[in-house]
């Protein structure tokens with residue numbers, strides 16, 4: 760695939776932006792089917808904004824607080840920024856606002872999200888603490904299409920990690936995050952190269968084996 764055929768995408772963030780950085784890093788490969796035209800944050804103080812700028816990706820801030828609770832107006836402004844950047848695909852990466860039908864419907868089938876659990880287990884917040892409390896032996900992350908029902912859209916790819924004896928929430932989150940940074944670029948590549956709507960290919964499942972010498976609960 761040539762550079763000229765790459766599909767333009769944006770990333771929506773609210774904070775750290777490590778998944779955004781992983782996506783942008785993947786797109787440095789000229790054969791990657793996506794280029795990143797914009798990073799949008801709903802928070803001016805999101806550390807991911809400076810990170811995006813350091814990676815050479817244009818940024819926009821659409822502060823939700825300035826819209827004083829008018830979610831439709833906030834999303835209309837985000838949508839305008841996405842259209843102005845002429846993007847075709849939107850990647851949510853730690854974007855911490857619930858979406859209304861306005862944005863979900865306008866980007867239906869073209870908006871992806873990464874969630875830190877093996878969906879449909881543990882939708883919503885605090886996924887790592889809930890996985891520990893539930894005593895699951897496998898945890899992980901999921902890239903899925905965004906639909907109005909939170910964390911319920913069609914699954915594009917998943918990565919599994921073991922839950923180890925003595926794990927803390929932080930240790931488990933860090934283990935999952937390593938996989939997130941591999942999975943999101945992989946899922947976007949599969950999606951953007953036209954395999955959406957088909958059964959997920961075998962490579963859409965990543966598995967993080969037990970590290971050597973790990974204590975198995």
Ligand code: GRF
Pocket residue numbers: 772774775776777778779807852853854873874875900936939
């Ligand atoms: C990630 O764990 C992602 O799965 C979740 O929010 C976190 C964002 O981290 N949706 P970052 O901003 O990408 O570093």
